[in-house]
Amino acid sequence: MARAIATLWSVSIGALLLLLASSLPATDASTVQAVEIDQATLHTLQSRYRSLSKQLSQLMPSQAYIVVDTARNHLYIKRRDQVMLDALASTGSGTILDKPGEAKGQWIFDTPRGEFTVQSKLTNPVWVRPDWAFIEEGLAVPKTAAGRIEPGVLGEYALGFGRGYFIHGTLYPRLLGKNVTHGCIRLNDEDLKSVYRLARVGTPIMIF
Amino acid sequence: MLRRSASFVRFFVLLLLSTLPAGATESENVFGIDLNDPTALQEATRILAEEVKLAARPQTYVIVDLVDHAVMIKGRGAELHRFPIEQWSASHLAEVSTTVRLQARPPVTRRKIEPSAGGDQLPVSLDDMPTDFTLTFSPSFLLAVHPSATADFWRWLRFTLREWWAWLQNWTRRLATGKEPPSQPVLRLTLTPHHAQSLAWTVTEGMPFLIRRTSPAPP
Numbered sequence: 001m002a003r004a005i006a007t008l009w010s011v012s013i014g015a016l017l018l019l020l021a022s023s024l025p026a027t028d029a030s031t032v033q034a035v036e037i038d039q040a041t042l043h044t045l046q047s048r049y050r051s052l053s054k055q056l057s058q059l060m061p062s063q064a065y066i067v068v069d070t071a072r073n074h075l076y077i078k079r080r081d082q083v084m085l086d087a088l089a090s091t092g093s094g095t096i097l098d099k100p101g102e103a104k105g106q107w108i109f110d111t112p113r114g115e116f117t118v119q120s121k122l123t124n125p126v127w128v129r130p131d132w133a134f135i136e137e138g139l140a141v142p143k144t145a146a147g148r149i150e151p152g153v154l155g156e157y158a159l160g161f162g163r164g165y166f167i168h169g170t171l172y173p174r175l176l177g178k179n180v181t182h183g184c185i186r187l188n189d190e191d192l193k194s195v196y197r198l199a200r201v202g203t204p205i206m207i208f
Numbered sequence: 209m210l211r212r213s214a215s216f217v218r219f220f221v222l223l224l225l226s227t228l229p230a231g232a233t234e235s236e237n238v239f240g241i242d243l244n245d246p247t248a249l250q251e252a253t254r255i256l257a258e259e260v261k262l263a264a265r266p267q268t269y270v271i272v273d274l275v276d277h278a279v280m281i282k283g284r285g286a287e288l289h290r291f292p293i294e295q296w297s298a299s300h301l302a303e304v305s306t307t308v309r310l311q312a313r314p315p316v317t318r319r320k321i322e323p324s325a326g327g328d329q330l331p332v333s334l335d336d337m338p339t340d341f342t343l344t345f346s347p348s349f350l351l352a353v354h355p356s357a358t359a360d361f362w363r364w365l366r367f368t369l370r371e372w373w374a375w376l377q378n379w380t381r382r383l384a385t386g387k388e389p390p391s392q393p394v395l396r397l398t399l400t401p402h403h404a405q406s407l408a409w410t411v412t413e414g415m416p417f418l419i420r421r422t423s424p425a426p427p
């Protein structure tokens with residue numbers, strides 16, 4: 001009797017497993033259906049493919065462009081697929097700071113992602129400290145613009161890419177390679193100089 | 209003197225070559241496919257037509273290339289970063305024939321700066337990103353990312369059980385109602401934990417994705 005129950009149980013489990021396995025989602029190698037086309041259509045398709053390949057190639061920046069990898073904290077200057085400069089950088093920390101007096105207002109210190117362009121090139125830039133720079137240190141926000149000016153902290157050059165974000169120097173080179181900034185991109189003096197020389201106003205900056 | 213001139217000429221030629229645009233052959237077949245294979249050609253043409261539209265705008269986008277087993281982050285047609293796909297499986301992927309846009313990034317716990325606390329405050333880093341997540345797209349498409357069993361057995365097991373549970377629910381529903389449940393295209397990618405975290409870090413809300421699908425092996 002016990003043997004009969006055990007056999008029945010085994011058969012039921014086996015059948016269930018077989019049923020489950022046969023209905024499992026496909027882990028297939030192909031995901032498009034094979035097509036058959038005549039020679040004329042093939043020629044048309046080949047011409048379109050070549051034309052699109054060319055168009056894509058023409059959309060690539062013809063001059064040097066800047067690539068910033070915020071995950072690994074590197075800045076590259078590339079021309080086509082060639083890397084002309086690989087620099088260790090510091091990018092946004094991703095931390096948040098509450099805006100005082102606003103129930104839901106917050107600053108998020110991320111380096112923006114996407115495509116930008118160099119909008120300005122400055123020598124001996126001066127940092128005009130925004131509100132958050134005082135608030136995060138527990139200081140009172142100055143009432144006059146003069147109280148916000150801090151020279152010598154951004155290095156010898158700065159390249160602006162919009163909404164107050166810059167590629168600039170740092171007083172803390174030991175933090176290069178880490179996500180520590182408020183969204184700007186920091187470089188050491190030597191790399192900053194190279195970027196300043198190689199980039200022009202209008203140079204694309206691709207940040208991911 | 210002669211040797212010096214020769215090395216100068218060689219340097220000059222190299223310099224000239226490095227500044228020349230890519231060759232015509234390379235730029236006319238970006239995927240390096242067999243142009244006589246109609247299925248591969250049709251799929252590559254579809255991807256190119258979509259990519260040309262994406263590359264014409266100032267944005268970054270992702271191509272999941274199932275033929276080359278790679279995920280590429282691109283901008284203006286230039287490859288910014290690439291990482292390999294260890295394994296993949298898919299269902300109803302034939303329905304994903306256009307650009308899909310990401311609805312939301314994987315969640316990450318951001319640390320709050322306490323002005324009164326002082327001292328160093330820990331930033332968000334790549335290590336904070338998940339290794340096992342599902343991205344939802346519009347039009348309807350799911351991209352499930354998980355680590356391999358060898359890299360992280362427990363996460364892999366959790367992912368596999370979740371997949372089985374979803375499948376079992378669908379199967380039960382089909383059995384009870386006698387109707388096929390609405391299908392949704394799903395792509396499951398197995399990545400190393402580091403690459404899964406890289407993908408989670410990189411993606412932003414509304415980011416366009418293109419999926420290059422494989423063709424059946426020729427008879």
